[in-house]
Amino acid sequence: MNEFDIVNKAKNRDQNAFKLLFKEYSPKIYAFSLRLSLDVPMAEEITQETFIKVWFKLESFRFESKFSTWLFSIAYNEFLTQLRAKTRLNNKHSEAEYLTYEKFKDVIHYDTNLDLEYAISKLPEKQKTVFILYQIEGYKHKEIAEILEINEGTSKAHLHNAKNFLKKELIK
């Protein structure tokens, strides 16, 4: 069974098919959410809410984009929603603050290149999002433009700036 069939089955309220999609994509969505939020409970919440939304919105998904592109755009919007809620709650400025390296190590609970991962965590939000989608998830600028609702040119510029920043950070 290919992905098209599975998505179609899930569209027809087949929970088993939906579970297959969850199995395939939830670790990606979680990785994306964790890198963006730098907060384990929030990343879990984003992943959970994303899949609940996907289940209820599947009906309206018409294969105009790739399923995964659609999925990431829902996850990204969920991240923004939760970030807004969080900043409202904490009465903080909405720009995410840097974590100290010590705190950062507590958040990252997986095997990785910590120095690079920490440098990524310091990127401004939009640059970080574009960087993750392009470099880690392998999306094209056109697809990223779709997910983030920005121009392709903007996506390219963000990526360029992000990489320059990372190079400098890693040389430090």
Added chain:
Amino acid sequence: MTDFNNECNNNKELIDKLIENELNNQDKLFIEAHLKECNDCKRYYFDLLSLNEKIAGLPKKIIPKSNIWKSIDGKLEDENIKVTQISGNLFTVSNITEIKNQQEISESKPNYLLRYAIAASIILVLGLMSIPFYINNSVDVNPVTSVLGYWQVEKIKGNPTLSDKPLSSVDSIKEGEWIITDDSSEAVIKIEGIGDIYIEPKSKIKIMKNEQGENNVYLEYGTINTNLTKPSGNNIPFEVETVNGIVRDTKGGSYTFTMNDKGEGMIFVKDGIVNVVSNGRESVIPSGKVCIVQAVNGPGVPFGFNTSPQFKNAIMYYDENSGDLNAINNVIANSTSQDLVSLINLMPRVSPEVQNVIYSRVQSIAPNIRIPKDSIKFFGLENLNKVIEDCVENSLKGMENLKELENLDKKIRVKIENDMNGKFDMKVFTNELNKDIRENLEKALEQLEKSKEGIEKSKSLYKDKAKNFDFNFDFNFDTAKFRQEFEKNFKWNDEEFKKEFEENLDKYKDYKYEYKFEYDEMNKNLEEAQKEIEEAQKEIERELKELEEKQKKEELNKESRNLKTEPQNSEVDSEI
């Protein structure tokens, strides 16, 4: 020196593209040659390469620490579903909560509205579900053809036991054996020619022989869900015995029944008509109705799960205070035409005087229900079944043209939690009723009109903006005047101006291109949105028209029904 830097900034862009594999051959050859000569660019190239290598080692997938599926699984109920919850202790007046999943119609995205309109048309059909129904099969009076010694039993979930041994996935059960399910197991008994009986978690059933020598189900405690085939060839009722009476299904159908070991329980009938008999009392419960069974008093008066809270409370109060005249008056005063089944079930329980009062109430809210007047004095259990069948059949008329009817019952789901101590929590999952549909459609229409206005506005706004922006513009502005202004603050340098001018010209070309692209794109989007809105509007208008036609048809049916029943009434009168 500055020239050199500038050039290499451009080269760095080429290097970016080289790494992303986006260069044509000519540029590729050029930059590769340059890399051999320029140390600055070489370092840039290798830094980028090593960064890319590090990036490639980052994990794409990270497994969350906690089990996220577990928290999602329970939340995947259907969007259009309305949950009616009846909970609380049976011996106090129950709390009745209604959870309604409302449709979001305030969303401004036109495709949602279109979806909404389509969803509404589905709801329209399902909304009729609140009317109890039963499709009458012709009843053959053939005797039971065979008595089966064994019934098939299957494990559905967890570890149910069969007479204290683990139940295998397919097994058989016979007289004297029992099935127990714990918190997380489920099983089903499949009886040929009769149907399926699902045994929910925390239940115990036993197979016994009845007086006729046939296998019978005895529910010691817990919850069962039945799905019985409509009888063909026999009309022997299928009975479930309990610690407190019998649940009898004569016509086939489906119900959820729960009881604790003290004999307290409740039933919801999804399809068909079910009788609950205990302690000399009998209730006749058609589809869509709930009945509460008390240990001492037996079955209470059935009521619609979606009746008014006032009526529900009145019934529950009556069940506890059955001798209280106020309780009866309260029931009668709060009843409407959807509560007929409750009123008729009350009849055998009250004195002839009160029967007369109820009778006139029934006549006034449902003149087409036939209750022979002379039988009122003796209205007893024997009349109950007949009248309720009539009642159900009557409410069916006018819906005959709906083919979906037969499938409606399958769309109701019932979940009853039984804490085994007299506390029950029942949730009935149905689709939204159609009473709000017109209102919602009209609201949606209004919303669409607003969105349309909004789009017109943005379109003209963009047109205005575009007017000020000449897509074919050239740099032919008045340099002399510009220079004059400039020299108020700075020193003029022809050389520098020329350079800057040329640089900027390129930039402006880019802007021009981007702006044109954006403008076209925006216009395209706006036009698409407009089209979608118009489609949604058409859809909704059609929906409203259909709704109107349906109501007209119902009205017509009602009239013709009244005409038909009038002569019957006079016949009854002349019999007296």
